[in-house]
Amino acid sequence: MEIKKLNRDDFLAFADITVQAYPANRENTVEYKQKLADTYFKNQEESGNTEYYGLFRDSKLLGGMRINTFEMNFFGKIVHAGGIGSVAVDLLHKKEKVAKALVEFYLRHFREQGVSYAMLYPFRPDFYKKMGFGYGPKMNQYRITPNSFPLVSKEGISLLTAGDQEKIKECHNRYAARTHGMIMKTDWDSAAIFKNPDNRVVGAIEGDQLKGYLIFGFEPAASSNFLRNNLVIREMVYETPDALACLATFLHTQADQIERVIINTQDDALEFMFGDVRNGSGNLIPSVYHESNTAGVGIMYKVLDFDSLISDLEGRNFNGVSTCLSLTVSDSFEFNEPRKLGLRLTNGIISTAGLREAEFDIELDIANLSSLFIGAVDARRLYDYGRLRISDSSFFEMIVRAFQSPEKPICMRAF
Structure with missing residues (x-):
């Protein structure tokens, strides 16, 4: 073989x-x-x-x-x-x-x-969970009436063409450079946008710079009536509130021909932008919660190498916490025995340490460790669910504080 x-x-x-x-x-x-x-x-x-x-x-x-x-x-x-x-x-x-x-x-x-990290989209989440991949943030699908988007101003809205692909890449990568979890777009990626004839692209221009863009297409809302259609957003990036307002205004103005705007996003707080967040299902969740979106588990992450992980974590501050601990990590897919790693946090900066220096031990499997270190899950939740064990509970609140992530990873890249 x-x-x-x-x-x-x-x-x-x-x-x-x-x-x-x-x-x-x-x-x-x-x-x-x-x-x-x-x-x-x-x-x-x-x-x-x-x-x-x-x-x-x-x-x-x-x-x-x-x-x-x-x-x-x-x-x-x-x-x-x-x-x-x-x-x-x-x-x-x-x-x-x-x-x-x-x-x-x-x-x-x-x-x-x-x-340090491997990623995938699972055909079955449980299959890859057994291989040590941990869950990332959920994907939320909103189905919003166009006139629920705020109507502000279309000033700066522009139809983008293949000649704008460099501007799209630059806009995307500026956003990615300040957004945890985002994957940088290549020339190949930006060129592929316009190779798909179903894609339409509009942009929000501020001055001479593209500050946001929307890649979208259309799908039938009913097979029996060609006049009923939905607008499907395939990618939306915005660098400023004004750019978002411009794109939202464009969507609002499609209400004469579009029934629903369908958005797949890891942002789960969009109800604060819309006038009506209901998705049209008419479903109520007891007692009176109107269905706003559906959600699903998708992208999964796995830590591959602890030394590489510590090196890659140079950009993260663990909220100023100082302590020394050991990690006992099980990975039955790749290793017969749990591995142990000594870690030191000094004013929130992480480094390796000797196991004898550890004040306490945390035990968890590689899937949950992978989700924890990338900021997809809170340590308190893992502890409550019995997925994280700590040898000395007096350190628990410190660990919860250390791993509180300012943001969950965002990934727009399909692969």
């Missing part, structure tokens, strides 16, 4: 495996598979951050995956992070631990590069 990077001649076989592995894909023609293979190969050759690997047995491809190397904002420091997608296994070789071997290779690949 061998895992290696795919070459040009391997992509057609991988395209066939992916088409068969994902039942939602209804296309099973030779032409479609060749087009898919060409797309994969082009991604690998031109994107600059994408590679495809396959697992071979006796020279036969049994499964494969796509891995990405991202630049991510980690509490103010731009670090490398790993991403995995398109994990697919030949239908005839399921339950032969092909996917397990691929994920193990993915984790090892980035660990050897000194990357």
